[in-house]
Amino acid sequence: MKLTAEKVAGMDIGGFLGEHYACACGKDHFMDMDNIFIESGAINRVAEVVRNYKSTEPLIIADENTFKVAGEKVAHLLDDAGIKYRTHIFPGKPVLVPDEKTAGSILFAIGEKTDLLLAVGTGVINDITKYVSRRVNIPEVLVATAPSMDGFVSDTAAPTVGNLKSSFPCNLPRTILGDTDILKDAPEVMILAGFGDIIGKYSALTDWQLSRIVNDEYYCELTAQITQDVLDKCVANIDAMTRREPAAIKDVMEGLIRTGIAMSYVNNSRPASGSEHHYSHYLEMQYLFQGKEALLHGTKVGITSIIVAKLYETLANEQPDFDAAIAHAKAFSQTDWERNVRKYYDSAAEGVICAAKTDKRNDIDARIKRIEKIREHWSEIQALAKSAKSTAFIENIFRRAGAPLRPKDVGIPNELINDALYIGREVRTRYSIIHLLEDLGLTEKCAAVIDKFIAE
Numbered sequence: 001m002k003l004t005a006e007k008v009a010g011m012d013i014g015g016f017l018g019e020h021y022a023c024a025c026g027k028d029h030f031m032d033m034d035n036i037f038i039e040s041g042a043i044n045r046v047a048e049v050v051r052n053y054k055s056t057e058p059l060i061i062a063d064e065n066t067f068k069v070a071g072e073k074v075a076h077l078l079d080d081a082g083i084k085y086r087t088h089i090f091p092g093k094p095v096l097v098p099d100e101k102t103a104g105s106i107l108f109a110i111g112e113k114t115d116l117l118l119a120v121g122t123g124v125i126n127d128i129t130k131y132v133s134r135r136v137n138i139p140e141v142l143v144a145t146a147p148s149m150d151g152f153v154s155d156t157a158a159p160t161v162g163n164l165k166s167s168f169p170c171n172l173p174r175t176i177l178g179d180t181d182i183l184k185d186a187p188e189v190m191i192l193a194g195f196g197d198i199i200g201k202y203s204a205l206t207d208w209q210l211s212r213i214v215n216d217e218y219y220c221e222l223t224a225q226i227t228q229d230v231l232d233k234c235v236a237n238i239d240a241m242t243r244r245e246p247a248a249i250k251d252v253m254e255g256l257i258r259t260g261i262a263m264s265y266v267n268n269s270r271p272a273s274g275s276e277h278h279y280s281h282y283l284e285m286q287y288l289f290q291g292k293e294a295l296l297h298g299t300k301v302g303i304t305s306i307i308v309a310k311l312y313e314t315l316a317n318e319q320p321d322f323d324a325a326i327a328h329a330k331a332f333s334q335t336d337w338e339r340n341v342r343k344y345y346d347s348a349a350e351g352v353i354c355a356a357k358t359d360k361r362n363d364i365d366a367r368i369k370r371i372e373k374i375r376e377h378w379s380e381i382q383a384l385a386k387s388a389k390s391t392a393f394i395e396n397i398f399r400r401a402g403a404p405l406r407p408k409d410v411g412i413p414n415e416l417i418n419d420a421l422y423i424g425r426e427v428r429t430r431y432s433i434i435h436l437l438e439d440l441g442l443t444e445k446c447a448a449v450i451d452k453f454i455a456e
């Protein structure tokens with residue numbers, strides 16, 4: 001079947017699944033999932049779904065909170081249907097970390113007869129279950145408890161391994177049950193985090209276009225449209241979301257899943273993740289190093305998407321000195337770079353240094369070529385920066401939603417935001433505005449702008 005703009009605009013979420021779509025971008029877009037039910041009472045389908053997979057002994061994976069919210073009901077429904085199951089329940093506190101220990105503990109809970117992983121939760125529980133599902137080749141079904149982040153159906157998991165935020169291929173949940181009666185009662189901070197993760201897509205899409213110009217990176221108009229439609233819908237329904245109207249909560253949950261579908265369509269995270277996610281991943285790692293309790297992913301993405309809007313606003317009014325940028329590139333010192341990485345990346349530093357050798361991110365010739373390309377396309381880049389949503393626009397969205405606006409509102413030290421601009425790009429190499437600023441030798445200047453901005 002052919003994918004068209006009209007089809008994308010009018011598609012029911014189930015329409016994206018299990019169908020091959022030929023696209024003008026040259027790719028065949030395919031989402032390998034069976035079902036997504038986001039509706040009132042969706043949880044009541046659980047026994048039927050388990051039977052559909054011919055499962056005779058699913059393993060329910062939850063934490064104390066999600067077990068109370070939905071896991072107990074799942075267990076009762078399975079009892080009523082005469083389906084045997086095992087349970088693996090993590091403590092409710094401290095916040096579960098998506099690391100080796102969490103993954104390992106699920107592995108040990110898998111029994112000889114476990115034939116389905118029934119994850120009950122959101123962020124971390126789903127992310128780690130998706131990964132384990134791939135490693136042990138047992139399908140996952142997800143009962144979602146909060147519309148809190150965008151990774152529900154991403155085919156990469158983002159665990160922290162050796163303290164480094166990593167990325168691993170994983171299975172998708174075969175079916176998702178999102179009961180709007182449960183989702184609408186999720187804690188406000190989680191709904192706002194999901195909403196923040198969606199609003200972060202404005203800068204993700206701009207960064208994708210930026211890299212298309214600078215690096216000739218693959219770009220798919222129709223996939224970008226899937227994300228844009230989600231943004232439009234969620235922004236139009238802010239007030240209904242704050243009133244917890246089920247239809248608006250469904251839009252947030254579906255929006256998070258739709259952006260995941262967009263990622264799967266292009267086999268990378270471009271339609272959903274840009275510099276705001278670089279910031280967020282960097283902050284997450286620093287919190288881990290410092291032993292601080294993690295903030296929700298979407299909370300960080302939301303706040304830093306305002307900062308990225310400020311960066312684009314600044315870039316729109318810049319007239320870079322390209323010759324100075326080339327001289328700056330030539331003066332690059334690998335020794336100084338490694339010293340800096342060791343200073344900021346703690347126990348993850350060697351991983352970053354090793355990754356840089358493989359992906360050749362410090363190649364001086366490649367960087368000079370990029371700068372020439374930026375010079376050649378400067379008017380296009382500036383037009384893109386001007387077309388990016390303004391800081392005032394993004395802030396107003398969050399103000400209406402009742403979400404935090406500044407790092408200090410959620411206890412993130414301003415100093416960390418500053419560090420993230422300098423060194424946060426090393427978490428992931430995906431090209432974004434923070435990489436472009438460094439290429440142009442503008443990092444320091446922009447850091448001063450952001451410093452002043454977040455101190456207001």
Ligand SMILES: [Zn+2]
Nearest residue numbers: 023025027220
């Ligand atoms: Zn395409």
Ligand SMILES: [Zn+2]
Nearest residue numbers: 150197297301
């Ligand atoms: Zn995200």
